Amino acid sequence: MKVLVTGGAGFIGSHLSEYLLKRGESVAVVDELNDFYDPEIKRNNLAEVSRHGNLHFYQTDIRDSRKLAEIFELEKPEKVVHLAARAGVRPSLSAPLLYEEVNVIGTLHLLELCRKFPITNFVFASSSSVYGINSKLPFAEDDPIEKPVSPYATTKRSGELLVFNYSHLYSLPATCLRFFTVYGPRQRPEMGIHKFTSKILSGKEVEVYGDGQSRRDYTYIDDIVGGIVKALDNPKPFAIYNLGGSSPVTLTELIERIEEAAGVKAIRKYLPDQPGDVPVTYADICKAKVELGFEPAVDLKTGLARFVAWYREKIFSGK
Ligand SMILES: NC(=O)c1ccc[n+]([C@@H]2O[C@H](COP(=O)([O-])OP(=O)(O)OC[C@H]3O[C@@H](n4cnc5c(N)ncnc54)[C@H](O)[C@@H]3O)[C@@H](O)[C@H]2O)c1
Secondary structure (H helix, E strand, C coil): CEEEEECCCCHHHHHHHHHHHHCCCEEEEECCCCCCCCHHHHHHHHHHHHCCCCEEEECCCCCCHHHHHHHHHHHCCCEEEECCCCCCCHHHHHCHHHHHHHHHHHHHHHHHHHHHCCCCEEEEEEEHHHHCCCCCCCECCCCCCCCCCCHHHHHHHHHHHHHHHHHHHHCCCEEEEEECCEECCCCCCCCHHHHHHHHHHCCCEEEEECCCCCEECCEEHHHHHHHHHHHHHCCCCEEEEEECCCCCEEHHHHHHHHHHHHCCCCEEEEECCCCCCCCECCECCHHHHHHHCCCCCCCHHHHHHHHHHHHHHHCHHHC
């Protein structure tokens, strides 16, 4: 099977590409290697992935429809996993147009090509942020989601709606996966667990936004990759699934767990709530369990121990 992975040099995409290569699939990656965080990290990710097979890499912007068409012509992918995006809630507040261009127009370019080429499955990376300030817990796929609170969340919901258009109009089999805060080795440096670990290990202040009672549902990278692969292997006419650990913890508890994993105490600095942040995320994963066989297996304690070990070996030792 030939799979095109957009955003394959990033955190989730590099793990997925590695998994697929190990399984013997042909993988082509499209990634522009932008500087949202150090592109060197993405090059290193690609180098690690390439050790597991013959990776075809294209440094291309998904907003460039002409180049994308050339890649589809050349690679003739059977399936597409679309992970490339401007990620993150907070930075979307200062660059809403960029988020719209990449996450919505870029997605539309890909869908147009999936209409023209014989693509048998399109898997789209959506986000728990689409639930916005949903007050019903846990979040289920058919909850009303009319209250997104960041440009990022809105672009992800727009992406889902466009994916539905193409599945309905052109019978493109498609699945949208709503990821709940993913962590593990190679996690983006600006994300909470990575940032907190870095600060704790180097004795710097950990910035705690709000009173520490906001809750997040954390999902270990291997569980996310498992869910993506299940969606990839089981095309649906159209489906949306939550992929989450389904076991939220408060920010205060998260920092305590990182302290335990690192064996070092954090110095906390309390700051006001950040606009765009939601008070809680909590995935109802019944649908993904029943229909996909998704079963998160790595609990937070185990996942954090693995993350801290990776961070110490790959990042901290080089500082
Ligand atoms: N990490 C999470 O917790 C999380 C949660 C919910 C949803 N998601 C979604 O999952 C996907 C992957 O997230 P990630 O954490 O691996 O992020 P990441 O930033 O590590 O990976 C995204 C990759 O996309 C590439 N990219 C961005 N804009 C591009 C463009 N215009 N053209 C080509 N490539 C481009 C980047 O260079 C990067 O390598 C994203 O769509 C993100 O919105 C992630």
